[in-house]
Amino acid sequence: MGVGDELRSRRVQRQMAHAARRRRSSLPGLLVVALVCAVALVAVAHARGLDLRRPGDLAALFRPQVVVQVDGKAYAVPRPAPAHGRLLPAVPVTTTGSYAFLHTVDAGPVGYDPCRPVRYVVRPQGAPPGGEELVTRAVAEISAATGLEFVDAGTTDEAPTVDRPLLQSRYGQDWAPVLIAWSTPRELPQLAGDVAGIGGSAAVPGADGRGTWLAAGRLALDAGDLGRMIHAGRADAAEAVVLHELSHVVGLDHVDDPDELMYPTTSRRVDLGPGDRAGLALVGQVACQP
Ligand SMILES: [Zn+2]
Structure with missing residues (x-):
């Protein structure tokens, strides 16, 4: 003492x-x-997201909350809702090809917690005709490829920014949901030129300070670029852009292989390649937060 x-x-x-x-x-x-x-x-x-009926939570109340610095801002790490195992079965790796991870810890990928839903909100304002269906299909495909459960948490008017606040009162006490926003180069200069979309997530510690998971992803789609693709009968190419950006959101990095969708620029591939599928299966296999 x-x-x-x-x-x-x-x-x-x-x-x-x-x-x-x-x-x-x-x-x-x-x-x-x-x-x-x-x-x-x-x-x-x-x-703090604690349930005092759980003995561990009662003890957690008296532990100092973990604070993490992201983009120069301090965030008190929220405690996740109770979970009872994976929400969807893990996807086995059955293909070989190039893949890379945006965040790694001890050579393993950092991904979203597969025991909790990946909540997402859409800012539909400015979406091109057919854009909404495109997003729905791409989210379902990334969910199937990762074994992560995506939950539609409704619409938002949040504008996409590069340094997005990870905790926002409009979304409650948890990390902000993934933001999928239709945008323009005028609103988001990073979409200027031939950039059709940008996507990514924050890597944050667990509530007890141990482990690293992804949170508060953001995906901005250039409504003009994708609208022109859809209008030209290339909805498949537009959907490929959404799949590519969503793959960034769940933790995949670029690869120098034009046979994969994670090649940095659009190529002949408009669906997930063998390496993309292997990488997505692996980011969906990370351990759950206790
Ligand atoms: Zn990319």
Whole structure:
């Protein structure tokens, strides 16, 4: 026990003695104080995603919350909702080809927690005709290729930015959901020229400070570029752009192989290649956050 703890225990003893004296003289006052403390405790627990009925959570309430610095901003790491194993079966690797990961820890990929849904929101404003269906199909395909469950969390008016805040009050206490936004080079200069989309996620620590998972992904699609592809009868090429960017979101990096969709520029391939599929299966096999 450190000096601080000893001082604190003496203070607690004094407070207990004081409380015992007070209990005799003003019982209702003590009850009110106790009730307010309980309410405050539950509010803190709720804010940190804790369930006080779980013994581990009760203990977690008294541990300092992990704070992570991303893009120069400090974030208190939210605690994930309870989980009971993977939501979808892991996808086995059955193909060989080039793949690379955007984030690695001990040579293994960093991915989204396969025991929790990957929530996503869409900003539909400015979408080209047929764009919405394209996104729905691409999300379903990436879900099937990774074994990650994607959950449509509705629409948003959040504008895409490169340094997106990872926690936002509009989305509650958890990491922000993946943002899929139709945009323009005027709004997002990174889409200038022949860039049809950009995508990625943040790599963040687990709630107890151990492990690394992806969170708060963002995907911006150039509505003009993709609209022109769809209009020219190349919806398959437009969907390939969404698949490529979503693959970045779930953790794949570029490869120098034009036979893969993760080649940096559009090529003859408009579907997932053998290396893409192997990489996507692997990012979907990462361990769950406890
Ligand atoms: Zn890319």
